[in-house]
Amino acid sequence: MSLESLEHADAFESLGGRMPRANLDRLVVSTVVGQIANPLVRGSPYRVGRDGVLHVVPGTGGIVLNRRVGDRAVGLAGDHVEPGVSLHNNDHDVIGPRGAANKGMMLFACIGNRARVETGRATGASGVVVGKHGGINHVIVDFPPVVLRRLSIGDRIKITACGQGLELPDVPGVRCLNLSPRLLARWRLSMHRGHLHVPVTHAIPAGIMGSGLGKSDGVLGDCDIQLSDPAIVRKYRLRSLRFGDLVAICALDNRFGPSVRLGTITVGVVVHSDSHVAGHGPGVTPLLVGRSSVLKPVFSSRANVAAVLGLRERLAALPSPRQREQGTVWRSLGRCASAFPRSRLAK
Numbered sequence: 540m541s542l543e544s545l546e547h548a549d550a551f552e553s554l555g556g557r558m559p560r561a562n563l564d565r566l567v568v569s570t571v572v573g574q575i576a577n578p579l580v581r582g583s584p585y586r587v588g589r590d591g592v593l594h595v596v597p598g599t600g601g602i603v604l605n606r607r608v609g610d611r612a613v614g615l616a617g618d619h620v621e622p623g624v625s626l627h628n629n630d631h632d633v634i635g636p637r638g639a640a641n642k643g644m645m646l647f648a649c650i651g652n653r654a655r656v657e658t659g660r661a662t663g664a665s666g667v668v669v670g671k672h673g674g675i676n677h678v679i680v681d682f683p684p685v686v687l688r689r690l691s692i693g694d695r696i697k698i699t700a701c702g703q704g705l706e707l708p709d710v711p712g713v714r715c716l717n718l719s720p721r722l723l724a725r726w727r728l729s730m731h732r733g734h735l736h737v738p739v740t741h742a743i744p745a746g747i748m749g750s751g752l753g754k755s756d757g758v759l760g761d762c763d764i765q766l767s768d769p770a771i772v773r774k775y776r777l778r779s780l781r782f783g784d785l786v787a788i789c790a791l792d793n794r795f796g797p798s799v800r801l802g803t804i805t806v807g808v809v810v811h812s813d814s815h816v817a818g819h820g821p822g823v824t825p826l827l828v829g830r831s832s833v834l835k836p837v838f839s840s841r842a843n844v845a846a847v848l849g850l851r852e853r854l855a856a857l858p859s860p861r862q863r864e865q866g867t868v869w870r871s872l873g874r875c876a877s878a879f880p881r882s883r884l885a886k
Contacts, residue, residue: 673760
């Protein structure tokens with residue numbers, strides 16, 4: 540069976556340039572399975588906010604019925620909320636350390652992969668992988684609302700995993716992580732005079748990234764956007780972040796774990812909601828990493844996996860970049876230095 544029939548890859552589209560070639564003929568397609576995870580409470584039910592206030596709100600895990608990709612990810616009465624269904628592989632094997640099976644699912648699954656319900660009342664229903672949340676180590680899958688209401692904790696979900704090892708020969712300076720061929724085909728990436736133009740909704744300074752820094756890989760989770768400074772939140776329109784938004788983080792190098800590096804851009808997808816906890820916020824799973832001389836983000840209000848993959852038509856409203864934001868960030872992505880707060884540059 541061909542890669543195209545397994546992944547349902549669509550015809551490549553472009554924004555006036557040509558779509559970069561990909562090594563589709565060399566990719567491996569496999570099956571991984573997880574169970575719908577219970578919400579977990581570790582120790583106290585209280586979350587201590589960065590302002591010292593205690594919060595009791597829903598968090599990770601379970602089945603979220605009223606939040607999907609395309610909905611607002613900031614300002615919810617929740618903390619690290621995962622839209623849709625949270626998967627964890629609880630199987631044990633005779634080899635490997637505890638949690639190895641779940642780590643295998645986390646590694647193999649890529650954003651845009653197809654998922655299928657294998658047990659329970661919704662058996663046979665189809666969904667799509669839309670996130671990977673590190674720390675709690677969940678794979679997040681989107682299903683239509685009618686399916687979500689029929690699912691139960693413990694139901695087994697099969698993922699047709701494909702994407703790790705994806706390469707773009709036309710742009711050797713760009714590395715793909717967690718990116719399925721299906722999402723690549725529909726994202727409308729395009730080549731212009733040696734530059735890869737990538738539709739995104741936000742340009743975010745690496746200086747405000749938090750939880751996830753210090754990891755030694757970029758494929759088993761996410762890195763959080765801190766929203767603790769109101770002026771920065773306003774400047775970069777961060778209250779408008781949505782689940783599924785494709786965003787550019789400048790200057791972040793996520794090839795071997797998130798590291799601040801001028802002249803580098805990481806493009807990823809927003810996978811979970813804001814958080815009250817210091818150092819945490821909306822999480823971003825990396826998809827593309829490259830030099831800013833090659834990787835060129837372009838603004839599009841429809842650069843969200845819900846729209847790109849046709850999961851839903853209507854998304855939460857998104858304001859366009861203001862003139863000040865365009866002048867300090869979008870027109871300066873060639874260097875990425877101006878994407879930092881000035882206090883960071885001065886140090």
